[in-house]
Amino acid sequence: MSRKGLHGLTAQLKDALILQALERRLQHVEQKGATHDTTQSDALVIPEKFYRFQLHPGYQQLRIMNDGGARLGVSNPFFKLHEGIAGATTLINGKEYLNYASYNYLGLSGHxxxxxxxxxxxxxxxxxxxxxxxxxxxxxxxxxxxxxxxxxxxxxxxxxxxxxxxxxxxxxxxxxxxxxxxxxxxxxxxxxxxxxxxxxxxxxxxxxxxxxxxxxxxxxxxxxxxxxxxxxxxxxxxxxxxxxxxxxxxxxxxxxxxxxxxxxxxxxxxxxxxxxxxxxxxxxxxxxxxxxxxxxxxxxxxxxxxxxxxxxxxxxxxxxxxxxxxxxxxxxxxxxxxxxxxxxxxAPELTATLKTRGRLFLKLAQEAGINTGSSSGLAIVPAITGSSLTAARLAETLFEQGINVQPIIYPAVPEKSARLRFFISCLHTEEQIRQTVAILAKEI
Known part of the structure; x- marks a missing residue:
């Protein structure tokens, strides 16, 4: 049995009539919009940049940086695939590299x-x-x-x-x-x-x-x-x-x-x-x-x-x-x-070894004239290049010589203080650090 709505109409019939009225109104608006430049139709014109991800300002900036690097012959240094435990060394594309790009300070990841x-x-x-x-x-x-x-x-x-x-x-x-x-x-x-x-x-x-x-x-x-x-x-x-x-x-x-x-x-x-x-x-x-x-x-x-x-x-x-x-x-x-x-x-000797290795890296880098900023040599030593392009190129050059270190570029740091950031681990040997700083000093 149908329930009665207003004016004796059933609720179902009332809903149908309302739907028909809305459909006619929509058709009228569409026809009017096709033939007239109205204020209402203008209000519905939304610039593409507000509903397309590829036009988002952040993505546009990223594309400019990537395209600019490609034109200058600098490959993207990020998202390298590490194929095992990343400690003092790491495996990338089947090749072993000296690794200065992980926070595994005490070598306990993989212990x-x-x-x-x-x-x-x-x-x-x-x-x-x-x-x-x-x-x-x-x-x-x-x-x-x-x-x-x-x-x-x-x-x-x-x-x-x-x-x-x-x-x-x-x-x-x-x-x-x-x-x-x-x-x-x-x-x-x-x-x-x-x-x-x-x-x-x-x-x-x-x-x-x-x-x-x-x-x-x-x-x-x-x-x-x-x-x-x-x-x-x-x-x-x-x-x-x-x-x-x-x-x-x-x-x-x-x-x-x-x-x-x-x-x-x-x-x-x-x-x-x-x-x-x-x-x-x-x-x-x-x-x-x-x-x-x-x-x-x-x-x-x-x-x-x-x-x-x-x-x-x-x-x-x-x-x-x-x-x-x-x-x-x-x-x-x-x-x-x-x-x-x-x-x-x-095992407090893990921290003691880490400090020894970090201070050795800092000492050798400073003796070689590398700008290490205000680093204390406690696990993190930057090599400041002064330009994002220089940092990216230097990281690529070191990678070609078996050293994995990441560039830190604008906007993560101001453009004038772009750098390579070396994370030291207690697993690094003195020989590895000396070898790294010698290559860095030559290429920087």
């Missing part, structure tokens, strides 16, 4: 004990936890890793995220807002900048490693904001230098600000036993409010972590979108990073 831990975790827990951790993705190996990290930093707790970049974005983006101020070193990592943008906080940078400049900003600005966050890196990934952390701690205490240190490249590298910039300067874990690090460098895994007081960690675990709504870290990754952390603590 038998680390691989065994990952395999055991897969056998026990599978390849994925298949849910966010608050829902049903929590596994004992997650808590074991986080507890070990917290103990390493001498703080209450830690939380592990599935991405290092997302760790910074989610943490800063969630904890701070429009009434807050974030101050950062001018050379800070992109993930920090993305997190600040997400937060809506006001952003100000200060000159690289200049704590006096930071203090001046705080003198002028602190009173105008609720929360203030200062963000530094332990070792800066483009330059290989580090901040005077105790000076920054003293300033943040005086101005009642939070201090965050990104230890992506300093953990496993700095300190007598590799425990990072905190150990290097002999600081307490509580001296820094937010310790951040990645698992993909010295710890042979993938992802990031935040370590600090209970209130910080619990807050992020229950409410930060990048953790709450993300699948939990694969058990094999957590297990491999935990195994790497234990190996690092049991």
């Amino acid at each position: 038998p004990a680390v691989a065994a831990a990952a395999k055991q975790a897969i056998d026990q827990y599978g390849t994925s936890v298949s849910a966010s951790r608050p829902v049903s993705g929590e596994r004992p190996i997650h808590r074991q890793l986080e507890k070990a990290l917290a103990e390493t930093y001498q703080v209450d707790d830690a939380v592990a995220f599935v991405s290092g970049h997302a760790t910074n974005v989610s943490t800063i983006g969630y904890l701070f807002g429009p009434k807050d101020l974030v101050l950062h070193d001018e050379l800070i990592h992109n993930s920090i900048l993305q997190g600040i943008q997400l937060s809506g906080a006001k952003r100000l940078s200060f000159p690289h490693n200049d704590h006096a400049a930071l203090e001046q900003i705080l003198k002028n600005q602190r009173h105008a904001f609720e929360r203030v966050l200062v963000v530094l890196e332990g070792i800066y990934s483009m330059d290989g230098d580090y901040p005077d952390l105790p000076a920054f701690v003293e300033i943040k205490n005086r101005y009642r600000a939070f201090l965050m240190v990104d230890e992506a490249h300093s953990f496993g590298v700095m300190g007598e036993t590799g425990l990072g910039i905190r150990e290097h300067f002999g600081l307490q874990g509580s001296d820094v409010d937010i310790w951040m690090g990645t698992l993909s460098k010295a710890l042979a895994g993938c992802g990031g972590y935040i370590a600090g007081e209970t209130a910080l960690v619990e807050h992020l675990k229950f409410l930060a979108p990048g953790f709450l709504y993300s699948v939990g870290m694969p058990p094999s990754v957590a297990a491999s990073s935990l195994a790497a952390l234990k190996l690092m603590q049991q």
